[in-house]
Amino acid sequence: MTWSRRFLPSITVLRALEASARLQSFTAAAAELNLTQSAVSRQIRSLEELLGGDLFVRERHTVRLTQAGEVYAQEVREALGRISTATLGFRANPSGGTLNLAILPTFGTRWLAPRLPDFVAEHPGITINLVTRLAPFDFRMEQIDAAVHFGQPEWMGAELDFLMSETVVPACSRKLRELHGFEAPADLLKAPLLHLVSRPDAWKQWFAAMQTSVDQVPGMLVDQFAMAAQAAMSGLGIALLPRFLIEQELARGDLVEALNGPVQSADSYYLAWPSGRGDYPPLQSFRQWIGAAASAF
Known part of the structure; x- marks a missing residue:
């Protein structure tokens, strides 16, 4: 995929937008970013000119996002979050990759954790970060690459591999x-x-x-x-x-x-991941490994 530079605002401008949207104040955003209020205001105005529309409604001493601005700011926040997570993952493991995995608590501690050393031994370049989630979530709102799911093979915006019944x-x-x-x-x-x-x-x-x-x-x-x-x-x-x-x-x-x-049980265990992310190398390796481990169980 290629991007046109004219549609890629600088990180500095996007950080100004994210802070202003979160704090609902150019002044507060400027203090957080160690800039002047006028500098933040100019950055937001330049971004609005690029977009061809207003991001904020300015009301004397306060600002608030427009409806379209709320949507855009949320997407920018998610993109910045992914960049930050990718950077931290690379710093933690420069020679491999990182897999952020959501697990069900008891399944994770009783079944998955005792077997994970085998995966680590087979894939020493991949770092796995574990978080617990009890129910399906929106992958677009979470910095998570895959999740263990118990239920029916249904997860909006995700693809699934069958793991095992119980x-x-x-x-x-x-x-x-x-x-x-x-x-x-x-x-x-x-x-x-x-x-x-x-x-x-x-x-x-x-x-x-x-x-x-x-x-x-x-x-x-x-x-x-x-x-x-x-x-x-x-x-x-x-x-x-x-x-x-x-x-x-x-x-x-x-x-x-x-x-x-x-x-x-009428339900089963599955591995779920965001649609379109199945070719992420650490996820590919984990899918193959957990599929084999579950089929042998």
């Missing part, structure tokens, strides 16, 4: 199971059920898969798998958890299956 089991403490002596799926209603906020219909789907009709499935709400697992281990109730994420607890006996009732 099997969930009703898990609780051994003491709770001995107390209630669960024998049939309906028996689980004798104990409190722990509901994940991100999967509000999981218990209903489990009972349906077990061919058990229930009117209501009341219980306690928790927002993360780690909390649900800990609550179940403490005897607070029964949690519906992916078996592969609680293998250690099951092996130690901290958790037991309330009864034999494995069910495959």
Whole structure:
């Protein structure tokens, strides 16, 4: 792709716009940038002349963005953010590349993190930065190259690779199971059920898969798998958890299956990335590696 220089304002001018838009003041922007107010005002005016329209409405001692100015300023802020992130990534790893990856907390700590040393060993030039995200987001608003997604293969503005499905089991403490002596799926209603906020219909789907009709499935709400697992281990109730994420607890006996009732989830795990960014070399390497790791799991 080529760009015409006449449509590429200088970084100095764009920084003046970003600061003025964020602070809604030429004077405040000038103080932040160590410039004079008149210098910032001239830079904004020169940019408006290049664009052929006003970015700000000037009202005596205040300024505010026009509607078109708000859109343009947001796009400039995102572009400056990407330039800054790219520069930091290069400084951190001049010989390779950087991959900013969003992960689901428990999936990241239980499944991905133990396997990442293999990726690093295979690709020593790539630096991975991890952040947690619980739900899909707008890639245009985040400096993130890819994300692990659980759900349906749907993410606006993104492309996805299938990673793996999961099997969930009703898990609780051994003491709770001995107390209630669960024998049939309906028996689980004798104990409190722990509901994940991100999967509000999981218990209903489990009972349906077990061919058990229930009117209501009341219980306690928790927002993360780690909390649900800990609550179940403490005897607070029964949690519906992916078996592969609680293998250690099951092996130690901290958790037991309330009864034999494995069910495959309707949703699956995917790797998502912004449309059009699939050829980014660090992402290509990570896609190949995680795909192979997931298929072998």
